[in-house]
Amino acid sequence: MQKSPDWGRALVAGVIATVAITLSMLVQGNNIFLALGGMLMPSAGEGMKYVVGGLMHFMIGIVYALVYAAIFTRVQLPSLAKGAIWGVILTVVALVMMPVMSSMLGGGAGNPCNPCNPCAAAANPCSPAANPCASAANPCNPCAQNPCATAKNPCNPCAGAANPCAQASNPCAGAGNPCNPCGGSGGGAAGYVWSLIHHLVYGLVLAFVYKE
Incomplete structure (x- = not known):
């Protein structure tokens, strides 16, 4: 008999894994709350950007956890192997979607992803x-x-x-640019490696906590 996803455990695992990836990004110097808040509400104050960016970040983390549970609960592999695979998949998703998201949400002169900005x-x-x-x-x-x-x-x-x-x-370079999904420690190959590391942290923590 096939297992069914445990949605409650997936939700808890998603929150914990999102905390883990947030800390991983902060170690690199990437403030994802402020970056996402700046894209969503470029003219808001810093406090509001933190709130909105944080909510968006955790919402994405929880959704990814629920999708993981739906896909991988029935997959016959060790938990950490599934977490690593999910981390690689999310890295690809982030590298494809973040530039699209930043261009779609590029309203407001204060937005570092907006054409009106000093970059x-x-x-x-x-x-x-x-x-x-x-x-x-x-x-x-x-x-x-x-x-x-x-x-x-x-x-x-x-x-x-x-x-x-x-x-x-x-400020337009990869290092601190929230328009660069790998920002925080440089762009290019180093940025891709950092993005992979962050998403592997997320995937492995998620798989360890979920442990179906």
Whole structure:
């Protein structure tokens, strides 16, 4: 006789697993509550962003746990193997859906995923179109004794740690960008690895607690 999902246990496991992935993200420097809250309510205060982002995060975590119970209760594999498989699946889902979600919810000038924000090309001081350091009528021309020239130029992407347009401290870079689903410790391959780690933490904790 096939087992039926234990929805109550799945719900509890989902809450605990969501706490685990939240802590994993915080260790990396990724505040998922604030990131999600900023996407959903870009013009709200920080406290409201935390509340809305936290509710959204836990809702997603619980839904994923219920789906896990529906799919994997009847699968004949060790619990931790099922949790690892679920973690990999959720990593793929996150990498596909987060950019879509951020573009769909990209309303409001305060939203870091919104085209009106200072990271977007049109209003970006590092963008040639709106760049006060552009060559045409530029008081910051590199030929002058100019504080914007090479070494201290905020529009020079090669200008080191103090440069707001450099990758290391750029709010548009992967490191702290909630538009990047792997944000918190850099983009690219490292970001994908971090995303996998976080979702494996979620999947393994979920499977351990659920233990059908």
